[in-house]
Amino acid sequence: MTNGTINDMEAKRSRGKLFTRPEKPREISITDRNVAHLKHLSRLRLCSTAQLAALDGGSSQKVERALLGLWENGYIERPESQVTSRRKEKGSRPLIYGLSRKGASYLRSHGFEVTRPLLDGIDKHKAAGWRFIEHSVGISGFFVQLELATRSQQGLRILERAEIFTDAPTPVRRVRLEARIPINGSSRRCTVIPDGFFGLRFAAAGEESYFMYEKDRGEMPVTRFRTQYGTYVAKKLHIYLEASRQRKHVNELGIPNFRVLIETTTRERVVQMIEALEELTSGRGSNLFLFIDEATLAGSDPLNARWVSGKRNHVRLVD
Template sequence: MSHLVHSSLMDATSTSATNRRPRFRRSAEPIPFRVTEGDVLILQQLLRYRFLRSTHIAALVGRSLDRTNDRLCRLFHAGYVDRPRAQLDYYPTAGSAPMVYALGELGAHLLSERGVDCANMDRTRTNREAGRPFIEHQLEIVDFHVALERSTRGRSDLRLIHPEEIIASAPERTRRMRNPLALRAGILQDDHAYDVGVVPDLVFGLSFPDGSRRCFMVEIDRGTMPVSRADATQSSFARKMRGYLQAHAEGRHTNQFAWKTFRVLVVTTDQHRTRSMLEALRQLKIPQSPGPSLFFFALGGELRSSDPLSHIWKDGTDRAIRLI
């Protein structure tokens, strides 16, 4: 089957007709349409981000929301994109919320035919198994990433470096790792050594015309993890911060990415949780690490009304900081 021409008919069906089709069950008679280069761009964005709201997609591909929703509806009923069913948890009470989409199996095959690496082709199953908390966390990561895209688009004084570019430019031993963006370090507590791994929610860089760059790792905290625990082997946000500090002290960022340094951006829920994190951070004494200044803090609610670059962050010493 040729993906470029789904049907010999063009977009004859109106948007109002597409809106009457079922939301989470594919129509037995898909809407006739041609797959366009704009549709391929939508599929590429879903491959990069995994889950996207329709509003994200419209912003990323530069289309109106109405036009984007029309194309997404056609792509869904034809099998190119999925609508994760975990949305059913909240659609009955929040039916006006933007629909969430993921790359479908047919969409992955189309990209693969065009030479795009789609490592996991069993998209439909993994999208179906994704639960609501996981999807919501991924969407908050996407909110941040898309905000970065929009705030750097069209600028000549800086360029956004995406995670895939960071991996592609990393040493070969890093590229061979199962998760090239994860950092591992050893910590010592009560005379016991522990191996700690931290997996950032997002890794990005900012490149400047003089060749310099600033590198960041992002933690989107939804308030579900304890800030501190007495047992260092149990998960907590303090354990994460200890892992980042120790990894920096051991120069893991230099070995894995050839970075001189980096900062960790923490986006959290409220001021009380931020204060608890700062208190826990100031108790961590890691020799050869930057200490509290390694971390920048912001509230997710405040970031929604600004962009990450112009926003005033607070570092672990309570200094006001901007990313550039």
């Protein structure tokens, strides 16, 4: 079956049955490629066909065929909120997939780790709103870029979750940091949950670095908020700063260091964030944070791109 044939078939199904599995799915055998797709979805949550094809590194036609077989047999899901977006944006767009409960169970039964929050909430993806899906796929895009960039770097690898939290005082189900910060003249306990978390091991130096990743869509206020409970960028920065000062990452996550990577929409917004950080730190800024805009990152990769530190210096993650 040619790639064009697959796309034509899917286009015909999109008129009403693109998200309805056939009564008689095609027969498949779970190959190493299929297992790799399931593992990627377990780790990244939601991915487009283009992202999964990039990670696969082989023929996009074979990837599409493999995903179609996995979906028809219930190992992966197609979030139904794609229907509206595909109707609004005429033309083809990559399908988005998430791991189903059946796919998660398969991985666990074969010794692969599936995090509990993902396994428990897997079926909710079918009803997830498009904005949530779009944001999740954007986060996955960063981690796809990161993995592809790491493959070309000798002596550098991404650490597995189990490796990172070996020394954690208690089991870590979800990365989160909590701290008290002043809001409207009173101290409030606030929590920040990064959009992503990863570690890098530099073999030559015998060192490990840890990063919390935030994908900012440009919709959140930088320094203002509508209510005292609202979220804004400066509030997140303050929580990270205070949690780092109190060494929450050591005492709760068992990691010796971390930096916060913030990808945002424009260079102008990067400047606004750094100015907000300087206001929080009496003009000093902080190297805890590295900022980048989407266009700059798209022209490179997460490891070699020129991030801007909270002290306005240019930094690469591999330096």
